[in-house]
Amino acid sequence: MRSIPLLPAIVLLVIFLLGPVISSFYGSFTDASLTGASAQGSSFVGFQNYAELFADPDFPKSVMLTLVFLVASAIIGQNVIGLGLALLMRSSSGIARGLVGTFVVTAWVLPEIVASFAAYAFFNDTGTLNTMLAWAGLEGTNWLYATPMLAVILANIWRGTAFSMLVYSAALQDVPAEITESAEVDGARGWQRLAFITVPMIRRSITTNLMLTTLQTLSVFTLIFVMTGGGPGTDSSTLPVLAYQEAFQFGQLGFGTAIATILLLVGALFSIVYLRALKPEAD
Amino acid sequence: MKRTITAAAFAAAGLLALSGCSADDGGSSDTIKVAYQKFGTFTQLDDHMKQVKADFEAENEGMTVELVPIEAQQNDYFTKLALMNKSASTAPDVMYEDTFMVESDADAGYLAPLDEYTAEWEDWDQFYDNAKSAGLGGDGKTYGIPMGTDTRALWYNTEVFERAGLPVPWEPKTWDEVLDAAASVKAELPDVVPLNVYSGKAQGEAAAMQGFEMLLYGTGDTLYEADSKKWVTGSQGFVDSLAFIEDLYQGGLGPTPEQALDKNVGNLVSAEWFPQGELAIGLDGSWLSGTWLETGTAPWPEWSEVMAQAPMPTQEGQEPGATSMSGGWTLAMGSKSANKDAAWDFIALALDKDNSQSYDIAASQIAVRGDVSEDPDYQAANPTFGFFSEIVEVTNFRPATSDYGQISSEITIAMEAVMTGQQSPEEAAAAYDDAVAGIVGEENTTSAK
Numbered sequence: 001m002r003s004i005p006l007l008p009a010i011v012l013l014v015i016f017l018l019g020p021v022i023s024s025f026y027g028s029f030t031d032a033s034l035t036g037a038s039a040q041g042s043s044f045v046g047f048q049n050y051a052e053l054f055a056d057p058d059f060p061k062s063v064m065l066t067l068v069f070l071v072a073s074a075i076i077g078q079n080v081i082g083l084g085l086a087l088l089m090r091s092s093s094g095i096a097r098g099l100v101g102t103f104v105v106t107a108w109v110l111p112e113i114v115a116s117f118a119a120y121a122f123f124n125d126t127g128t129l130n131t132m133l134a135w136a137g138l139e140g141t142n143w144l145y146a147t148p149m150l151a152v153i154l155a156n157i158w159r160g161t162a163f164s165m166l167v168y169s170a171a172l173q174d175v176p177a178e179i180t181e182s183a184e185v186d187g188a189r190g191w192q193r194l195a196f197i198t199v200p201m202i203r204r205s206i207t208t209n210l211m212l213t214t215l216q217t218l219s220v221f222t223l224i225f226v227m228t229g230g231g232p233g234t235d236s237s238t239l240p241v242l243a244y245q246e247a248f249q250f251g252q253l254g255f256g257t258a259i260a261t262i263l264l265l266v267g268a269l270f271s272i273v274y275l276r277a278l279k280p281e282a283d
Numbered sequence: 284m285k286r287t288i289t290a291a292a293f294a295a296a297g298l299l300a301l302s303g304c305s306a307d308d309g310g311s312s313d314t315i316k317v318a319y320q321k322f323g324t325f326t327q328l329d330d331h332m333k334q335v336k337a338d339f340e341a342e343n344e345g346m347t348v349e350l351v352p353i354e355a356q357q358n359d360y361f362t363k364l365a366l367m368n369k370s371a372s373t374a375p376d377v378m379y380e381d382t383f384m385v386e387s388d389a390d391a392g393y394l395a396p397l398d399e400y401t402a403e404w405e406d407w408d409q410f411y412d413n414a415k416s417a418g419l420g421g422d423g424k425t426y427g428i429p430m431g432t433d434t435r436a437l438w439y440n441t442e443v444f445e446r447a448g449l450p451v452p453w454e455p456k457t458w459d460e461v462l463d464a465a466a467s468v469k470a471e472l473p474d475v476v477p478l479n480v481y482s483g484k485a486q487g488e489a490a491a492m493q494g495f496e497m498l499l500y501g502t503g504d505t506l507y508e509a510d511s512k513k514w515v516t517g518s519q520g521f522v523d524s525l526a527f528i529e530d531l532y533q534g535g536l537g538p539t540p541e542q543a544l545d546k547n548v549g550n551l552v553s554a555e556w557f558p559q560g561e562l563a564i565g566l567d568g569s570w571l572s573g574t575w576l577e578t579g580t581a582p583w584p585e586w587s588e589v590m591a592q593a594p595m596p597t598q599e600g601q602e603p604g605a606t607s608m609s610g611g612w613t614l615a616m617g618s619k620s621a622n623k624d625a626a627w628d629f630i631a632l633a634l635d636k637d638n639s640q641s642y643d644i645a646a647s648q649i650a651v652r653g654d655v656s657e658d659p660d661y662q663a664a665n666p667t668f669g670f671f672s673e674i675v676e677v678t679n680f681r682p683a684t685s686d687y688g689q690i691s692s693e694i695t696i697a698m699e700a701v702m703t704g705q706q707s708p709e710e711a712a713a714a715y716d717d718a719v720a721g722i723v724g725e726e727n728t729t730s731a732k
Contacts, residue, residue: 039391
């Protein structure tokens with residue numbers, strides 16, 4: 001009885017969340033396309049899309065790029081830098097805290113497309129970065145072309161770190177000062193206090209944050225599409241970009257949804273790993 | 284807290300229900316929706332449609348024409364149009380349709396056959412037969428009324444040629460002579476882009492047709508054997524054409540690969556590079572000068588003195604000495620149209636003699652109506668019409684099958700892999716062969732030997 005008020009929310013979730021997931025899952029087993037005879041009525045083709053996908057040399061490359069992007073920009077970049085900033089800000093003066101906080105959060109506040117264009121303007125051949133390098137007498141390369149993955153990873157770190165920083169700042173406030181102090185009295189060094197006191201105590205926040213940033217980063221599309229378009233060639237085609245390209249540029253909707261389904265599985269896999277490895281409930 | 288969430292959920296449900304009600308319930312029968320492309324320097328069609336809309340609404344009291352200009356680069360335009368066509372509430376009544384998409388979109392059920400209308404249309408006899416056949420679907424019915432056609436050739440800037448010490452007029456006989464001229468430009472004028480050939484996924488069909496097929500059809504090989512209805516794989520011409528792209532981009536004779544992969548490069552070529560003398564040679568379409576006319580987006584009064592054209596030579600100068608590709612666009616009727624008679628009236632008005640002529644002149648199209656191409660005003664309107672009409676003799680058409688669109692995408696993938704140095708021409712050609720077999724089935728391919 002008490003769950004009746006939740007009913008509308010559940011109905012909405014089923015229609016707008018579960019529905020698309022199921023239809024995407026089903027679509028990946030059909031030859032649906034944007035044009036040609038199969039646009040009129042798609043037919044069930046079993047595992048053909050998946051068989052083609054696994055035989056396609058672009059696919060393993062795209063999975064690797066996605067994992068590199070995920071590990072470098074979310075798990076290492078956003079989380080470690082976010083935690084680092086939160087720790088530094090805790091022990092810094094109010095003005096510094098305000099300034100740094102504003103700068104970092106600005107990137108987070110920008111709409112995704114604006115942030116993407118800003119990053120494009122920064123890394124572009126004649127962009128801000130190369131102009132600044134020229135002042136210093138250095139010659140930059142065309143970052144978006146020569147090192148596309150590095151550029152999109154840095155851009156994603158820039159854009160996403162604020163979120164981790166805010167989560168960790170909040171978590172650190174919950175670490176009781178007396179525990180840290182008594183550890184200090186016992187002679188624990190700074191890194192020991194961090195590793196044995198602070199990190200275990202904010203473990204729950206770490207899990208939540210890792211999961212959120214992972215899922216968010218897995219689905220990053222606009223940033224990469226605007227900055228490099230997945231190129232040059234396929235050198236920055238992560239799974240979302242590849243799925244878009246197959247479904248909407250090449251018109252193969254069924255094949256594109258197969259990639260999207262794989263992406264869904266990768267996300268689910270990471271979530272399970274985090275939940276297991278960091279056991280948030282066992283306090 | 285819980286109560287707030289529930290209330291929010293209710294509010295959200297209410298909003299969704301409201302927005303659901305206001306959704307468009309499809310074109311009512313006194314409104315016809317016309318979808319077409321408008322992108323960068325290509326605004327002539329937009330002007331044309333605005334004028335036809337005004338005429339049509341004046342002639343047909345109570346009718347409204349809703350123009351839907353789609354601002355997208357060519358392949359994105361196809362995608363957006365296909366998505367519109369998928370649902371009756373968004374499907375256009377009249378659409379601007381590339382000839383190579385006609386068969387595929389007719390198969391998809393997006394287009395309505397027009398035979399019953401053309402049978403009673405006296406203007407139909409004025410259209411050339413080869414142009415009519417470009418609007419046919421796989422079932423032999425007419426799905427598109429041609430607006431104009433085009434050919435492709437080499438455009439070059441005579442001022443840049445003179446500065447580089449190259450002879451004008453320039454008449455290259457082989458691919459090597461084209462590349463040699465580009466190399467001379469590079470040596471003499473390092474700031475000028477020697478030769479532009481569209482390439483890579485971002486250029487879509489422009490890369491496949493203006494770029495790759497202009498090369499391939501000059502090697503003696505082809506993409507598709509029309510007689511046996513089989514796609515050709517493993518041809519030497521395919522590898523050689525990719526090798527040309529590799530020489531051009533990896534050899535520094537073209538734009539930098541990053542410039543070439545910019546979606547805007549087509550606009551840059553016509554609006555900036557050629558007029559400002561930053562590009563020596565471009566493998567481009569007969570419509571290019573449309574941008575430089577008074578009605579274009581980048582008027583350039585001196586263009587006809589500065590710019591010259593040469594036919595694209597075959598690989599070794601083999602017969603017939605030159606090659607070209609032809610395409611063209613049509614107006615087609617949406618199968619989900621609620622008022623097909625009005626949609627037809629709009630098409631017939633947009634493509635009558637006067638309107639065809641004014642559009643063909645403004646957009647630098649080769650006329651497909653006999654009465655237009657013989658009109659002295661048309662012939663005098665653009666000094667290049669003569670040149671581009673002549674190379675119709677050596678022109679080729681793209682394979683008219685519904686698989687072509689997907690296969691054309693595979694060509695651009697092979698080009699991009701080669702121009703960026705990720706694959707050798709042989710590797711990229713082998714990957715293309717596999718992809719084609721995957722699309723049409725092994726049994727529908729034939730090995731060129």
